Amino acid sequence: MKISCSKQALINGISIVSKAVSSKSTMTNLQCILIESSLSEIRLIANDIELGIETIIEGTIKEAGKIALDAKLLSDIIRKLPDSEVFIETNANSQANIRCERSNFNIPGTSGDDFSYLPEIEKNRSFVISQFSLKEVIRQTIFSISDQENTKIMTGELFEINGDTLKVVSLDGHRISIRKIPLKENYENMKVIVPGKTLIEISKIITGGVDDEVRIYTTDKHILFEFENTKVVSRLLEGEFYKIDQMLSNDYETKITINKKEFLDCIDRASLFIKESEKKPIILNINSSNIYLKIDSSLGSMNEEIEIKKEGKDITIGFNPKFLMDALRVIDDEEVNIYMVNPKSPCFIRNEDNSYIYLILPISIAN
Amino acid sequence: MKISCSKQALINGISIVSKAVSSKSTMTNLQCILIESSLSEIRLIANDIELGIETIIEGTIKEAGKIALDAKLLSDIIRKLPDSEVFIETNANSQANIRCERSNFNIPGTSGDDFSYLPEIEKNRSFVISQFSLKEVIRQTIFSISDQENTKIMTGELFEINGDTLKVVSLDGHRISIRKIPLKENYENMKVIVPGKTLIEISKIITGGVDDEVRIYTTDKHILFEFENTKVVSRLLEGEFYKIDQMLSNDYETKITINKKEFLDCIDRASLFIKESEKKPIILNINSSNIYLKIDSSLGSMNEEIEIKKEGKDITIGFNPKFLMDALRVIDDEEVNIYMVNPKSPCFIRNEDNSYIYLILPISIAN
Numbered sequence: 062m063k064i065s066c067s068k069q070a071l072i073n074g075i076s077i078v079s080k081a082v083s084s085k086s087t088m089t090n091l092q093c094i095l096i097e098s099s100l101s102e103i104r105l106i107a108n109d110i111e112l113g114i115e116t117i118i119e120g121t122i123k124e125a126g127k128i129a130l131d132a133k134l135l136s137d138i139i140r141k142l143p144d145s146e147v148f149i150e151t152n153a154n155s156q157a158n159i160r161c162e163r164s165n166f167n168i169p170g171t172s173g174d175d176f177s178y179l180p181e182i183e184k185n186r187s188f189v190i191s192q193f194s195l196k197e198v199i200r201q202t203i204f205s206i207s208d209q210e211n212t213k214i215m216t217g218e219l220f221e222i223n224g225d226t227l228k229v230v231s232l233d234g235h236r237i238s239i240r241k242i243p244l245k246e247n248y249e250n251m252k253v254i255v256p257g258k259t260l261i262e263i264s265k266i267i268t269g270g271v272d273d274e275v276r277i278y279t280t281d282k283h284i285l286f287e288f289e290n291t292k293v294v295s296r297l298l299e300g301e302f303y304k305i306d307q308m309l310s311n312d313y314e315t316k317i318t319i320n321k322k323e324f325l326d327c328i329d330r331a332s333l334f335i336k337e338s339e340k341k342p343i344i345l346n347i348n349s350s351n352i353y354l355k356i357d358s359s360l361g362s363m364n365e366e367i368e369i370k371k372e373g374k375d376i377t378i379g380f381n382p383k384f385l386m387d388a389l390r391v392i393d394d395e396e397v398n399i400y401m402v403n404p405k406s407p408c409f410i411r412n413e414d415n416s417y418i419y420l421i422l423p424i425s426i427a428n
Numbered sequence: 429m430k431i432s433c434s435k436q437a438l439i440n441g442i443s444i445v446s447k448a449v450s451s452k453s454t455m456t457n458l459q460c461i462l463i464e465s466s467l468s469e470i471r472l473i474a475n476d477i478e479l480g481i482e483t484i485i486e487g488t489i490k491e492a493g494k495i496a497l498d499a500k501l502l503s504d505i506i507r508k509l510p511d512s513e514v515f516i517e518t519n520a521n522s523q524a525n526i527r528c529e530r531s532n533f534n535i536p537g538t539s540g541d542d543f544s545y546l547p548e549i550e551k552n553r554s555f556v557i558s559q560f561s562l563k564e565v566i567r568q569t570i571f572s573i574s575d576q577e578n579t580k581i582m583t584g585e586l587f588e589i590n591g592d593t594l595k596v597v598s599l600d601g602h603r604i605s606i607r608k609i610p611l612k613e614n615y616e617n618m619k620v621i622v623p624g625k626t627l628i629e630i631s632k633i634i635t636g637g638v639d640d641e642v643r644i645y646t647t648d649k650h651i652l653f654e655f656e657n658t659k660v661v662s663r664l665l666e667g668e669f670y671k672i673d674q675m676l677s678n679d680y681e682t683k684i685t686i687n688k689k690e691f692l693d694c695i696d697r698a699s700l701f702i703k704e705s706e707k708k709p710i711i712l713n714i715n716s717s718n719i720y721l722k723i724d725s726s727l728g729s730m731n732e733e734i735e736i737k738k739e740g741k742d743i744t745i746g747f748n749p750k751f752l753m754d755a756l757r758v759i760d761d762e763e764v765n766i767y768m769v770n771p772k773s774p775c776f777i778r779n780e781d782n783s784y785i786y787l788i789l790p791i792s793i794a795n
Contacts (some may be wrong), residue, residue, distance in 0.1 A: 134700065141697045164697055168728035191653060195773060330508045330531055333501065361535035 062097050062126025065148045066118055068139060068161065074105045074118040075136045077291055080262040083109040083133040094135055095176045096149065106178065107132065110296075113179040113268075117290040128157050129173040138166055167405055179294045182285040187278040188222055188248040192288065196269040198229050199260045201391040201417070206257040207233040217254040217298040220277075220284075224250070230305060231257075237305055237363035237420040253279045254302055259295035266291065308407070308420065312399050313400035317347060318370040321397045325389040327354055327365050332382040334358045342379030342424035346372065347401075378404045379426035382406050388419035429493025431465050432515045435487055435506060435528065439719055441472045441485040442503045444658055447629040449499040450476040461502055462543045463516065464494035473545065476500065477663075479626055479754040480546040481633075484657040495524050496540040505533055546661045549652040554645040555589055559655065563636040565596050565607050566627045568758040568784070573624040574600040576682035584621040584665040587644075587651075591617070597672060598624075600717035602693040603751050604787040620646045621669055626662035633658065675774070675787065680767035684714060684736040688764045692719055694732050699723045699749040709746030714738065714768075745771045755786035 075094060081227060083091035095106040100122060106115045128151045139147065142161040150158045151170070161167040201217075207215035212234070219230040227242045263286055278285040279297075286293040331343045334356045346353040349371060355364040378401060388410050389397065400409040404426065410419040442461060450458040462473040464785045467489060473482045495518045506514065509528040517525045526533040547612060565731070566585075574582035579601070587599040630653055634642060645652040646664070653660040698710045699722045713720040722731040745768060755763065755777050767776040773792055778785040 137700050138697070141693070141700065143693065163734070164694070164730065164732045166697075166728060166730045326508070326510070327531070330505070330533075333504050335507065361533060363531065363533045365531045367530070 062096070062098050062128060062149070062151045063124035064096075064120050064150075065146050066103065066120030067142050068142050068147050069071050070118045070120060071139050071147055073138075074116050075132070075139060077116045077266050078105045078107040078114045079132055079136060080266055081107040081112045081114040082292075089171065090129060090176050092132055093129040093131045093171070093176070094132045095127060095173045098122050098125050100125050106176070107135075108177045108179060110177065111256065112232050112262060112292045112296075113177070115179050115292045123199055126151055127176075128155060128170040129176050130157055130168065130170045134168060136217060138168070138394055146155075147176050148258055157199050157357040179292060182278055182283050182284060182294060183280050184285075186249055186251055186280070187276055188227065188244060189274050189276050190227065190242065190244065191271055192267040192269050192273040192275055193271040194242050195275055196226075196264045196267055198242055199264040202229050202231045202238040203257060203260060203264075204231075204387045204391070205236050205238040206231045206234050214254060214298055214300050214302060216258075217256045218260060219252065219302045220255055221252045222248050222250055222380065224248070225352070230302070230307065232303060235381070236388070236420050237308065237418070238388065239305070239418040239420075241416045251279055252302065253284060254298040254300070255284055256295060256298055259293075261283070266293065307411075307419065310402075311400075313373065313402055313409075315347060315371065315373040315376045315401045317352070317353065317372075317399050317401075318396050319367060319399065321389055321392060321395060323367050324352075324397070327367055328382045328385050328389075330365070331356045331363055332386070334360050334363055335382060336360065340381075340424075342426055343382045343385075344377060344379045344426055346377050348375045376401055376404065377426070379424045380410070380421060384421045388421065392417065392419075429463070429465050429495060429516070429518045430491035431470055431487050431489050431517075432436055432513050433470065433487030435509050435511050435514050437485045438506050438514055439503075441483050442499070442506060443566050444483045444633050445472045445474040445481045446499055446503060447633055448474040448476050448479045448481040448660075448755055456538065457543055459500045460496040460538070460543070462494060462496045462540045464540065465489050465492050467492050473543070475544045475546060477544065478623065479629060479660045479663075480544070482546050482659045482661075487621060493518055494540040494543075495522060495537040496543050497524055497535060497537040501535060505535070516586060542572055546659060547650060549645055549650050549661060550647050551645050551652075553616055553618055553647070554643055555594070555611060556613070556641050556643050557594065557609065557611060557637055558634050559634040559640040559642055561609050561639040562642055563631045563634055565594075565609055566631040567595050567790070568607050569598045569605040570624060570627055571598075571629075571754045571758070571788060572600050572603050573598045573607040578788075581621060581667050581669060582663055583625075585627060586619065586624055586669045587646075588619045589615050589617055591615070597669070599670060599672065602789050603755070604675065604753070604785070605679070606668045606672070606782075606787075608783045609637045613614040619669065620651060621665040621667070622651055623662060624659075625664055630660055633660065676776075676785065677769075678767075680740065680769055680776075682714060682738065682740040682743045682768045684719070684739075684768075686719065686734060686758060686766065687765050688756055688762060690734050691719075691764070692753060694734055695749045695752050695756075697732070698723045698730055699753070700726045702749060703727065707748075707791075709793055710749045710752075711744065711746045711793055713744050715742045743768055743771065744793070745775070746791045747775075748791055755788065759784065759786075 091109050097104045102117050103120045145162050148160040155170045155171050155172050157168050221228040225244045225247045229240045231238050275288040284295050343356050352367045407420045407422050456536045458476050464471045469484050512529050515527040519667045522537045522539050524535050524537050588595040592611045592614045598605050643653040651662050708721050719734045774787045774789050
């Protein structure tokens with residue numbers, strides 16, 4: 062192989078595919094990036110089996126070929142090069158010679174013959190979403206996946222298409238996050254469970270532009286994200302997702318409307334007095350026109366009042382402050398509605414058209 | 429005590445004195461900030477015995493008094509408050525009540541009766557330097573102090589006044605950094621050894637403005653930095669500093685002039701191939717118009733040529749790349765002069781008027 066490309070094109074490509082380089086594995090290929098050049102294009106590929114990424118970079122091809130190089134060393138070298146054209150050439154011993162201006166590197170690689178390419182994905186079923194919406198919906202739901210590997214399905218998110226709506230759901234046993242996004246077209250209905258890790262990496266790679274699109278293909282086993290010159294393939298989580306519809310309800314005994322920022326800042330201050338070891342809730346005392354928030358721990362005490370609009374009964378209810386903050390942080394509305402039934406039933410933070418629903422279980426409080 | 433001040437004034441003050449709060453100590457007072465108010469001013473004080481800081485903040489005083497509060501909790505609370513006036517009031521049980529808008533905190537403190545105030549410093553001997561110069565000279569020398577507590581004196585820096593010149597020296601057994609700064613006046617000659625930690629904290633606190641000044645007082649045991657509303661007192665290191673003059677020399681066999689950025693970038697690239705475990709030097713091969721730099725390790729190999737101007741003999745000499753980079757990074761000149769005698773004698777990176785001298789010992793290289 063004998064190619065050249067700009068330092069910047071290489072850096073961009075390496076930074077994209079690096080998201081699928083295994084950091085721990087001792088299987089050499091999983092820590093490598095494959096540089097593969099046909100006579101028409103230069104591809105970078107990384108694949109840690111769960112997640113595979115492939116991107117095409119611009120450059121000049123003198124000789125087709127391929128080589129697998131240690132991802133970290135390659136990335137470090139390219140980043141430290143002058144901002145100029147980079148020449149990469151391989152020899153019969155699977156060594157790569159990298160030149161840029163007067164710098165001249167030789168690093169060992171492998172032939173790449175046993176490198177795992179991305180699986181072929183059948184392109185029967187797909188939908189299109191803007192990079193902006195995809196990045197947003199991941200941010201707005203990813204915090205409530207579980208990190209417990211023994212409830213594997215909870216480590217992923219449900220992506221469900223119903224006509225022209227994408228519904229994304231995550232849950233961890235204490236809370237559920239649901240977002241609905243309108244799509245530009247009607248698509249075939251489908252449901253898949255995408256690993257949280259894949260979504261985290263995808264949202265790092267996509268630019269998030271409103272006008273940039275991602276086409277997402279799904280099969281029974283895989284999901285493929287295609288955008289610009291890049292393909293990201295991930296395994297799906299197998300199994301049935303939780304039946305969340307039966308956990309949702311529009312009934313309530315108390316509805317409050319509250320300024321989101323005031324509420325969030327107040328909980329944030331209160332959380333200073335929460336010790337991880339004590340697992341104390343913060344207690345909201347909701348009466349006719351106020352939330353009275355009070356916390357009392359071995360570190361000290363705090364109280365604060367926030368004005369609200371209220372419908373229905375007064376209530377005293379306790380929450381893990383982190384769960385409230387996580388949900389409030391990703392809601393862009395200035396005011397939020399919170400619906401409660403009683404101190405033991407889940408509360409719902411949701412807007413009128415249910416385009417977001419955050420269900421949070423309360424923590425029982427002693428009288 | 430009953431005072432009020434703006435959130436911003438409190439944050440600034442806390443952030444300054446926090447540099448003298450011990451992070452490890454279990455002696456409660458060392459982790460506290462003393463808030464002390466006379467009828468005319470509000471002071472914040474922290475003191476970890478080695479280093480003590482005191483700063484005056486603006487505010488309104490209703491009742492004089494004092495209280496010692498946990499530095500971290502206080503800082504966290506104040507930072508999370510709305511941007512508004514903060515009221516602090518103490519009661520007879522050494523509790524502090526902190527109020528801001530509708531937030532109301534109660535946190536336990538101690539009376540502060542056994543708090544260690546800053547030692548009184550005799551103000552006989554002092555000099556004045558701009559915050560800019562002080563911050564710069566610390567940055568330009570602090571990297572070559574030693575972190576070995578068994579060579580205590582090397583963990584500090586020599587500050588020496590000779591007439592209207594401040595000389596600052598640090599060394600770690602492999603290299604010496606020397607900077608000379610012209611002062612605006614003549615001062616009484618003096619020599620002190622200032623702990624590196626003190627200098628690191630001072631350079632975080634001072635703004636670094638060219639027109640902002642610091643007055644520095646020294647006694648046999650202490651150094652006092654006075655600027656704006658702040659006093660920083662540190663113990664000095666006791667003992668005699670190393671006689672460095674006998675290690676310096678203006679003789680050389682080879683002098684080169686090299687573009688600093690090119691040289692630094694090249695060493696930076698080469699250092700990718702240095703494994704901590706191998707402790708290999710980078711080898712500079714200096715001939716009539718070039719440095720030929722070559723490195724060869726188990727990770728791969730690299731070589732690069734840089735054009736230079738040379739006087740004197742050709743030489744092949746090895747260095748720890750980190751030592752070269754540390755010195756080059758803090759030199760602002762576009763071109764630097766490097767003076768060498770032979771592959772076993774120290775090299776000097778210095779300018780014509782010796783306002784900076786960086787001595788670096790080479791590493792012996794096998795033929």
